[in-house]
Amino acid sequence: MAEQTSAAAALAGVEPVPGVAKPDPILIADGVQRRFGGLTAVDVEHLEVQRGGITALIGPNGAGKTTFFNLMTGFDRPNAGTWRFDGHDLSHVPAHQVARYGMVRTFQLTKALTRLSVMENMKLGATGQAGERFLRALVPALWRPQEAEIEARAIELLERFRLGHMRDELGGELSGGQRKLLEMARALMVQPSLVMLDEPMAGVNPALTQSLLRHVQELPSMGMTVIFVEHDMDVVMEISDWIVVMGQGRILAEGPPADVARNPDVIDAYIGAGHGDESRFTPAPRRSGTAPAGVIEVTPPDEDEGTEDLADGADRRQEDQ
Ligand SMILES: Nc1ncnc2c1ncn2[C@@H]1O[C@H](COP(=O)(O)OP(=O)(O)OP(=O)(O)O)[C@@H](O)[C@H]1O
Ligand SMILES: [Mg+2]
Numbered sequence: 001m002a003e004q005t006s007a008a009a010a011l012a013g014v015e016p017v018p019g020v021a022k023p024d025p026i027l028i029a030d031g032v033q034r035r036f037g038g039l040t041a042v043d044v045e046h047l048e049v050q051r052g053g054i055t056a057l058i059g060p061n062g063a064g065k066t067t068f069f070n071l072m073t074g075f076d077r078p079n080a081g082t083w084r085f086d087g088h089d090l091s092h093v094p095a096h097q098v099a100r101y102g103m104v105r106t107f108q109l110t111k112a113l114t115r116l117s118v119m120e121n122m123k124l125g126a127t128g129q130a131g132e133r134f135l136r137a138l139v140p141a142l143w144r145p146q147e148a149e150i151e152a153r154a155i156e157l158l159e160r161f162r163l164g165h166m167r168d169e170l171g172g173e174l175s176g177g178q179r180k181l182l183e184m185a186r187a188l189m190v191q192p193s194l195v196m197l198d199e200p201m202a203g204v205n206p207a208l209t210q211s212l213l214r215h216v217q218e219l220p221s222m223g224m225t226v227i228f229v230e231h232d233m234d235v236v237m238e239i240s241d242w243i244v245v246m247g248q249g250r251i252l253a254e255g256p257p258a259d260v261a262r263n264p265d266v267i268d269a270y271i272g273a274g275h276g277d278e279s280r281f282t283p284a285p286r287r288s289g290t291a292p293a294g295v296i297e298v299t300p301p302d303e304d305e306g307t308e309d310l311a312d313g314a315d316r317r318q319e320d321q
Helices: 006-011 065-072 095-101 118-126 134-138 140-160 176-190 206-222 233-239 257-261 264-275 314-320
Strands: 025-036 039-050 054-058 080-085 103-105 194-198 225-229 242-247 250-255
Touching (some): 039 225, 065 194, 065 225, 095 103, 176 194, 206 225, 206 233, 233 257, 250 257, 250 264
Parallel strands (some): 103 194, 194 225
Antiparallel strands (some): 025 039
């Protein structure tokens, strides 16, 4: 299990019950609901996320984890509910503005752009996540004043994620694991205070998993709060300060790793969701077809159309293919 971090220490006295208040929450969600037809995908009465900690969001396939991320980051709209991030009401703020408040997310299926170089991907990240117009980001005149600063930050992050030597490679040349690293590095270009990582380890070669984990663990020391979705309970137990368990859209349990692991509700959530006699904590199935996992082809920069695909719903669209 993780060494005692300062966030873990701050959470030590917090009662492990759903919706419990935290000493210093950076994100507070209230009454957040998202329905798709007759299905309630998210129904979160109250959730607080402790600043500076690593919070795992776990739950079986279809529990509503990605939908919850989509809602918080403006990639989807709720049927009801409000949430405050760092004191700001973000309930009606669109995705491209959410990043400017300091909240960014990565996607379950990576969105590293295969036809742009690693460095161009990073520069795109600096514009405030995926919402900004693609072309604009790549017109040097529009970012020249901060060009040197942006480039320096990109290089520093690429070095940190051991991608420095790949800066001129195309995104499409990277392995699945390297793409995950690139996506995380790119998200950090806006110097966020909260990063939401949706299955950052999924599809990553086991050789890279440990270094990816170390990178995630370092984020709080860089001043960031982390929420991550993960199916591998070993990973969850190793790096989390706090675990939130979702099932059928609701928060079923939350608490420090040791409490959650022995919570019967957690066991029920996994077994009760059709996982049957499988291991309770199986990884999410791969959902892409013949293309390498998580690759999204995007129109090259000289063509203006199609670039808004970056902005919304692409997770779901991609699965529909
Ligand atoms: N755009 C959509 N239209 C219809 N149903 C949706 C849509 N997005 C999500 N759902 C449904 O909402 C529920 C929650 O889905 P979600 O992707 O949030 O689950 P998850 O916890 O991220 O699962 P996984 O672990 O498999 O990634 C599922 O039943 C899913 O089929
Ligand atoms: Mg998901």
